[in-house]
Amino acid sequence: MPRLSKGSSTPPVPLARLTRAQEQFIQVWGQMGPAWGVSRTMAEVHALLYVGAKPLNTDDVMERLRISRGNASMSLRALVEWGLISRVHIRGDRKEYYEADQDAWSMARTVIRERLRREILPLLAALYDIRDQTGEHAPGGEAPMRLKPDELASAEAVATHNQRLDELVSVIQTVDRLGERFVGSEGKGLRLAATLLSKVI
Amino acid sequence: MPRLSKGSSTPPVPLARLTRAQEQFIQVWGQMGPAWGVSRTMAEVHALLYVGAKPLNTDDVMERLRISRGNASMSLRALVEWGLISRVHIRGDRKEYYEADQDAWSMARTVIRERLRREILPLLAALYDIRDQTGEHAPGGEAPMRLKPDELASAEAVATHNQRLDELVSVIQTVDRLGERFVGSEGKGLRLAATLLSKVI
DNA sequence: CGATAGTTTCAAATATTCTTGAAAGTCTGG
């Protein structure tokens, strides 16, 4: 990746070209959004704040993205909740300004953290719950022995079912723990992990 | 996680309870689907084949999930394309049967592989493209020197823009490479990685 | 070669999710 190391000598670029590049980025990032658990517009707003690299207020966002006030407000708020952007106050101005997290690695950590919290943890909880319904410790309620044979699930079916669930839980737990490590370790977890892995495996 | 190690002694379980557990699993897994890039129904079909652990045909799926033939057909086909289930022929029966990949780790690898292919790679390509529009090598077309000063983007703006894009590309490249390693290394990549990481960081 | 069983396709119907815009709410300076 030669581009990344050559640094940032900046030759003259027509303004229109920069704007066009920004717009394209916003569009691409926006399309990626839904696949990441944020709406298209939310992703667009984020993209705008991220490439623009300077604080914007709600009206700026509305104007630049041609979206309604309500939409802009909700998207900005959601992004703040995710922790991907933050409110900034500009002195002498009564409006709220918003500024994107400028560090791409920190962004990545945020996304991972939020997805763990919103998706993986509830999923794990639900799976535990389901697994418990057919666990070893025969559940307290009704006494299963009093049923006729064909009202009992075959031991084999139960065993398979439990096995499948256990495997799944195990995988998801691993993913969760991996994620937690990336997110935690206060910083370069992901990068370190990447480096490590590329050497070891 | 004591549950996982205790093994699979299977006490009698009422059939209704097993069925209920399966249904709950199907529902939970289905809800997770959209967050993973597969439709709810697709995820449900997959869940059904996974917990059921025995091959089913289109009619079985329709009946069990109460969905239309068309939907069942499309979902099954998509799952086959993803590589999460495969067609099985049962001798003496003219129908096509489908069977889920039974190994949760292999499932995880499949999902990662497909998401890399469908999302990350196109994204990277697009980002390269965008980045090239404001790169060092002044683009060939028009000669930017002939524009009036205010038709040029400020060097600072361009520099920031490029920096942002480069950082992003770098992060995404890392994710991509990480993913490739998990997926490749013909097997227990993810598990190994997890173990490794949990020791090192 | 039909006839039949099975599968796929796709336009229309449905369900879901996102967006708008105006009304209601909140904050701040005077």
Place this chain on the structure above:
DNA sequence: CCAGACTTTCAAGAATATTTGAAACTATCG
């Protein structure tokens, strides 16, 4: 504490995505 500036909310409307069902297609059996 009022007036204006700004923000949030939310029901209705618009846009997307999914699902259906029936027709078209394909393969197999006798």
